[in-house]
Amino acid sequence: MLIIRKEQMETFEEYMIDAFNKKMVLHLSNVCPEETASVSDEELSLVVKNGLEKAESYDITEENDIQRFLEHMLVHGPGFDDGSDPVVQEILHDTDLDGEDKMDKIDFYYGKGEED
Template sequence: MLIIRKSQLDALGEVARRSFEDKMLDHLAGFSPSLVKAAGEAQLRKSIHLGVTRAGRYGLTHQGPVRLYLELMLLFGAHFDTDPQYPWAAQLLLNPGPVSQQQRAEWLFEKALEHQARAVGPQDDYASCVRRAIRFFTELSLATVTEENFLPDMLRELKKADSPRFVHVGIEGVKSLIHRGVEVARSQRLSSIRGMALTLILMWVFGHGCFEDPLQPWIAQTLRDTATSEPEDRARLLKTRAFAWLEQLLAYQAEGVRS
């Protein structure tokens, strides 16, 4: 059975590394063509590097389990393994039991399918998911969200806007995500109500590590924009680019359907 370890790839040199990357590049381009096209080849290669490293931490070195790990990164975000929205991932990856890589991968696959079925529903094609994200951005109301009651206010709004997923993730997982969102927002000069809420929404839609996700490069690019320093201005720009990114994904999806 072929075993892929980052240290081995480094030792074999650039040819072997590029060969493995090319295989995964082709596979992932077929797995999520819209996202891969929008992010670009260079960012996908960065994601593959990151995925090989993170999978290796959990003892996943065989090609099949590593491939699944990369697929889950595309579905749930590059840092799904530590995301409170997906506690089952950490539980299975950190399970110390004497199980094979293949068995661990099968469990991950089954849990991912269960999450999609219960949190997303029967219409889980990519275009539907993108439209759901756009609707979520549009319908979430911040009119009654206050800094003093940010946690309960956002719990209420998230449950109202995305009830099936809220219920499936569970209130403790959502609370953890909100706390993480506030920390990230403050570190990124997004400390207004709008900025904190937007940070949380991005993490809800793209994964809690989306600010460092190679497949969401527009987030980091936006935050590096030195022309916008005020929290409210940064939040508005980030929201505008979020909609542009989602619309781009829909456009690429439509192109794929026509071709």
């Protein structure tokens, strides 16, 4: 039987988060060139880390949905979820919606997608 120690799982988790972070830095640099032009990769990496924590706090946990959340942070400002827009707040705090549905509604609200 294979036994994975807690330390091994933590190392693997750190590796996966780092790989995701690098992937998102590259993605965001490509899809949001104007917003990232004056930002170093290190700074963008911190934005991704912060955005990942924010997204998870709203139960947005799938890679594609987190990616869309990060894109909105860059385009609409890192505090787009801070409460200044009641529509976004209502969507993000709706416990009847999963992460994908939340991001679909936010995309639609900002004119990026189609609502079901």
